[in-house]
Amino acid sequence: MDTEKCRVLLTVLHERSLSAAAEALGYTPSGISRLVDSLERETGFPLLHRGRGGVSATRACQELLPLMRRMAELDEQYQQLAHRIQGLDVGRVVAGTNYAAFYPWLSEVIAGFHHAYPGIRVELREGSSTQLGELVDHRRADFCLISQRPGRHEWVPLKDDQLMAILPPTHPLVEADRFPVERLRQEPFIEFLPGQETDNSRMLQQLQIRPKIRFATSDSRAAIAMVRAGLGITLLNDILTADLADGVAVLPLDPPQSVHLGIALPEEEHVSPAAKRFITYALNRLPELDVL
Helix, strand or coil: CCHHHHHHHHHHHHHCCHHHHHHHHCCCHHHHHHHHHHHHHHHCCCCEEEECCEEEECHHHHHHHHHHHHHHHHHHHHHHHHHHHCCCCCEEEEEEECCHHHHHHHHHHHHHHHHHCCCEEEEEEECCHHHHHHHHHCCCCCEEEEECCCCCCEEEEEEEEEEEEEECCCCCCCCCCCEEHHHHHCCEEEEECCCCCCHHHHHHHHHCCCCEEEEEECCHHHHHHHHHCCCCEEEEEHHHHCCCCCCCEEEEEECCCEEEEEEEECCHHHCCHHHHHHHHHHHHCHHHCCCC
């Protein structure tokens, strides 16, 4: 089976669109369609459902996906190793983080790595910790700074981080030492990253607390601005509040609620030569990470 066709199909499923996959891979939409049709003819059955909501894998395709991912991964490792034997460092590395506080360090690491290995392209991904952890699990990312999630990846612990209550300046508890978790049941609540699995949603689910959601936003600055305007309270990781807390009160929760921050890496046997170089380079620069 042609590994390029596997790579194309995997990209189509990731993007949920033939046209988006074409843009990501530098093909024309008709070229992507021909490759998928050819793969379906070789396989002997349909691989994609095509609908208004985009494309998805058929049940038969879902059974083949683990092997297709492995074939595409091995082909990339083969190409990178062949180039390295020739004295060339090439390849692609995908890094990501859920926390803006990590961006300065990660950007410096990428800049230094690019200077040392200009032939290796580094792509930066954004997303929730759950989303980035799943990218690593499915070998679509190589180095992600996130809060700990279960999955099939290696874990490098960095620090523990508390979840904090963000209160408007007129709130009666602004002078308190802590914010009682149980009060989340009765306070007007501003949901951060609605509809996603976040550290907040995981904590609330674990404690079986259903807050009174009045507003929602996907931007931490917007969440704090809404709190400052008196629209309600919200919860944020302490690492997100450092430069945003003017005009609001930031209190730890009672009882304390914390998450484990660290680096998710692919399992050793799935790490490409380019990713190995980046991981080694980045881990050697961890002492420069100011937020630790």
